[in-house]
Amino acid sequence: DTGVSQNPRHKITKRGQNVTFRCDPISEHNRLYWYRQTLGQGPEFLTYFQNEAQLEKSRLLSDRFSAERPKGSFSTLEIQRTEQGDSAMYLCASSPPGIAGGNEQFFGPGTRLTVL
Amino acid sequence: KNEVEQSPQNLTAQEGEFITINCSYSVGISALHWLQQHPGGGIVSLFMLSSGKKKHGRLIATINIQEKHSSLHITASHPRDSAVYICAVSSYAGGTSYGKLTFGQGTILTVHP
Numbered sequence: 001d002t003g004v005s006q007n008p009r010h011k012i013t014k015r016g017q018n019v020t021f022r023c024d025p026i027s028e029h030n031r032l033y034w035y036r037q038t039l040g041q042g043p044e045f046l047t048y049f050q051n052e053a054q055l056e057k058s059r060l061l062s063d064r065f066s067a068e069r070p071k072g073s074f075s076t077l078e079i080q081r082t083e084q085g086d087s088a089m090y091l092c093a094s095s096p097p098g099i100a101g102g103n104e105q106f107f108g109p110g111t112r113l114t115v116l
Numbered sequence: 117k118n119e120v121e122q123s124p125q126n127l128t129a130q131e132g133e134f135i136t137i138n139c140s141y142s143v144g145i146s147a148l149h150w151l152q153q154h155p156g157g158g159i160v161s162l163f164m165l166s167s168g169k170k171k172h173g174r175l176i177a178t179i180n181i182q183e184k185h186s187s188l189h190i191t192a193s194h195p196r197d198s199a200v201y202i203c204a205v206s207s208y209a210g211g212t213s214y215g216k217l218t219f220g221q222g223t224i225l226t227v228h229p
Contacts, residue, residue, distance in 0.1 A: 033216060037157075042120075042202055042219030056214055089157050095215060103215060105149070107159035 002026060004108035006092050012114045013082055020078045021111045025094030032075050033105065034067060035091040036060065043091055049075060082115045089113075119143050122203050122220035129227050135190040137223045139203030142184065146206050149217060150177050150188045153200040162188070162201075193227045200224050 005024045013019050025032050030051050035043035046065070048056040051072035061067075064082075069075040079086055089112050093105040121140045129135055139148070150162040163170050163177040165186075170177050174193075179186040190197055204217040 031215060035217070040221075042204070042221045043159075043217070045216045045218065048214050048216050050214065056216065091157070091159065093159075104161050104164045105215070105217065106161065110157040112157065
């Protein structure tokens with residue numbers, strides 16, 4: 001399967017623990033996005049990578065959140081000292097290079113985080 | 117007021133009915149996307165458009181740039197069309213656009229047999 005993959009699919013953790021999620025985009029896609037979706041809402045933008053460079057971060061991304069894409073391939077999103085408000089679906093999407101305004105985005109299945 | 121507004125929030129239809137979901141936005145955009153999300157979270161891109169109209173099977177998407185409005189139509193609806201339909205825009209910010217999406221809250225569509 002050559003789609004976007006995310007691991008783990010589900011994560012249950014206790015408040016205060018650190019968690020890390022991984023996203024593997026489609027191989028030739030240089031653009032990678034992280035979004036967060038809470039129950040009953042549309043997703044919200046968190047951060048964007050073009051190759052290995054993190055070019056934009058949302059104000060939603062507090063100091064407890066960090067994302068990397070070290071070799072311009074897979075990306076990780078880490079949440080430190082998790083809080084119950086971090087419970088959400090974390091979605092990764094990738095798109096190919098080319099159009100400045102963005103291309104069609106291909107979404108992964110998401111990682112559902114539950115903070116107890 | 118959200119930058120992207122969808123209506124209705126919930127829509128119930130009988131199989132075979134013609135369905136319309138509306139999306140209005142308040143920012144300058146480079147493109148508008150219609151997405152489908154099934155229970156469990158997976159999101160699939162249906163359309164990306166910046167002008168006019170696109171058609172794929174029973175789905176039709178239109179956009180009016182002047183009015184900042186788009187519609188998604190489903191002809192001859194079927195129970196398998198039941199899903200959440202989300203409108204999203206990629207907008208310009210400071211002269212650049214990385215294609216990040218701003219989403220509407222979604223429309224929950226249920227089609228009964």
